[in-house]
Amino acid sequence: MIALFAFIFGLVIGSFLNVVIYRVPRGQSIAFPPSHCPGCDTHLKPMDLVPVFSWLFLKGRCRHCGAGISIRYPLIELFTALIFLLLSLNFWGWQLISLLILSSVLIVAAVIDYEHGIIPNKLLLTGFIIGLIIFLFRPVLPLSQHLLGVLAGGLPLLLLAALSRGGMGGGDIKLAAVMGLYLGPKLMLTALFLGSLLAGLTGIVFMLAGKKTRKDTMVFGPFLALGAVVSIFWGREILFWYLSMF
Numbered sequence: 399m400i401a402l403f404a405f406i407f408g409l410v411i412g413s414f415l416n417v418v419i420y421r422v423p424r425g426q427s428i429a430f431p432p433s434h435c436p437g438c439d440t441h442l443k444p445m446d447l448v449p450v451f452s453w454l455f456l457k458g459r460c461r462h463c464g465a466g467i468s469i470r471y472p473l474i475e476l477f478t479a480l481i482f483l484l485l486s487l488n489f490w491g492w493q494l495i496s497l498l499i500l501s502s503v504l505i506v507a508a509v510i511d512y513e514h515g516i517i518p519n520k521l522l523l524t525g526f527i528i529g530l531i532i533f534l535f536r537p538v539l540p541l542s543q544h545l546l547g548v549l550a551g552g553l554p555l556l557l558l559a560a561l562s563r564g565g566m567g568g569g570d571i572k573l574a575a576v577m578g579l580y581l582g583p584k585l586m587l588t589a590l591f592l593g594s595l596l597a598g599l600t601g602i603v604f605m606l607a608g609k610k611t612r613k614d615t616m617v618f619g620p621f622l623a624l625g626a627v628v629s630i631f632w633g634r635e636i637l638f639w640y641l642s643m644f
């Protein structure tokens with residue numbers, strides 16, 4: 399029952415995340431105007447806003463002008479629902495609530511970074527403040543661990559940015575700091591390690607395929623987010639396995 403509820407809740411939140419992903423980088427308000435077709439400006443009725451189903455029913459086209467609606471919309475809704483479902487099966491209470499918020503921030507940050515090469519400050523600040531309020535009153539780890547996590551996330555990338563002079567964006571540094579607040583230092587460092595590994599491997603694959611050269615910059619946000627998601631579910635096992643090697 400809880401899993402089904404989490405899945406449906408995830409679909410609804412995913413639909414909201416789509417709005418945030420589209421509007422925030424364009425400097426538009428997320429509350430006003432109500433959802434409308436970017437092609438013909440027609441206001442969409444609730445029937446056209448049902449997550450996933452409306453897209454399937456309309457076969458990915460606007461009911462009024464026939465403009466194509468990207469498959470990205472239902473995919474993000476489904477992905478959010480899946481993450482919410484998995485989180486609800488593995489966590490509970492304030493930890494679950496905080497992880498639902500973190501994963502929402504990560505999904506938005508990853509898609510916007512992939513598309514625009516930036517991670518909006520508004521998003522990161524919102525995620526940081528909500529996290530801070532939750533952990534001040536209902537810390538999942540000791541509060542000091544949450545704050546230490548901010549340093550564990552932000553400092554390594556800040557150092558890397560200073561050394562590489564522009565190789566690492568400010569958005570990535572701030573995203574890692576927000577992740578650290580929620581995850582604490584151990585899982586944060588695991589996430590950073592996994593994200594760097596995934597980014598490195600992807601970079602090598604692209605270079606071998608001749609699609610990129612070493613000089614091309616690659617967005618790091620999506621890899622950081624992926625590293626965080628993996629470490630939320632399997633970070634403790636990965637950390638245990640890693641430490642047991644010494």
Ligand SMILES: [Zn+2]
Nearest residue numbers: 435438460463
């Ligand atoms: Zn339209």
